[in-house]
Amino acid sequence: MHIPDGYLDLSIALLVGALSVAVLSYAARRINGEITDARAPMLGVVAAGIFAAQMLDWPIPGGTSAHFVGGAFAGILLGPHLGALCVATVVTIQALVFGDGGLVALGANVFNMAVVEVYLGYAVYRLLAPYGEFRAAFAAGWLGITAGAVAAALQLGLSSAFQYEVVTTLSIMGVGHLVLGLIEGGITAVVYRYLAEARPDLRPDAAPEVSA
Template structure:
């Protein structure tokens, strides 16, 4: 759902930029409460993973594909405020290094793909856990949040386009088209989110932000066959090092971006399809960085397409890890300095 340049007039672009800037500022401040010495490196890995999986467009209907947005996934793993920062880092890397998503539309993209998805997905996730407050329900709650977050972002796009789009639209028809295709994409997003959360939950439940406070039951059987249930915080896992998880996660991201991405669907994504069918792209402009070395997820001068896509994917993961890691480490350091000053 990367909005290109030329879709929105200057007023909406500037307003969305202001919303995005304010939202990121709020998240930078509040992410201090979510990030610690364990979760700061985890957040950098989450950003890189979102970048990698966004390269994997999957078919959802005839001639249409979709890809992960990642707001709910990041919110469940590292917290809603940090999630906005994760997706914003991905969008910045994509826009400036890969010519994916317009630069004048950067505020729109951060608002829709980072703020809306993280906020809506986290709200639905927490609502489900309020009804079923068990750790075993975390993947199901993550699935529900992800499914709802994608069409919510699509309908928010429709509202913005109705207010300040550069082409006349039948808002009802566009809302139906955007909502319909993005419900299908949301199901795919939900499956990816639930699978990823389940995997981390099985290995390091202490690192899943959305599972905090949901203790796993410890079942004790007595000689008489009776069963007692007690809560455990799994202290051994809490003391376990991060290196195995970070190394494994980084390897998965590199394989997805560097190899699997070549086999992604080449069909237009949901926004591209609806824009072409409904004429939303009448004023679309070429990306100003379209001639950059990694534009369109290739490598300038590399003639082998498979190699070019793989190298671009690996470079993207590396850039995202470096950028995200620097930001989250800085936020954590500032938080630690504040804690020491209070002490």
């Protein structure tokens, strides 16, 4: 899903990049008090896990790639604002250090993976959690990565620099990630269930500990 440079029109890259900056600035203002002593180590673990998982990608037709993103998982476990900042940091390091995704397209990649997937995945989870957290986490991972892919497909399809039209990009990336997203949904649900059972205190909705 990392878009390389040269695939987006500059105007689209700048517009989506500005949206990313606006959302992440808002998220940064909302995380006061969310990084507790208990959750700080989990932030590093989640970021490291997502970083490693995202490095394992495979190409799909049209010049981009598919891989585990982990945006919905980060949103569920860390909360949407901290989760978005976590994934944005991972995507930025990948672009600056490893060249995974272009620098001009960095704002778009952050928007697709750290904004769209995290916030939509978290919203899906909260909507469906009353009917079963495991199923809600699965749906969040599945629909989150699909929505991120659709956002990337629209950006690519609307760019004159890209050789395919919107219908083609949506067909390739949207349908492709709708299928591949089943894997992300399964991983999200299994890992979340394990962590929720092992460390329920790390969940965003966990009651704070009261010292005696």
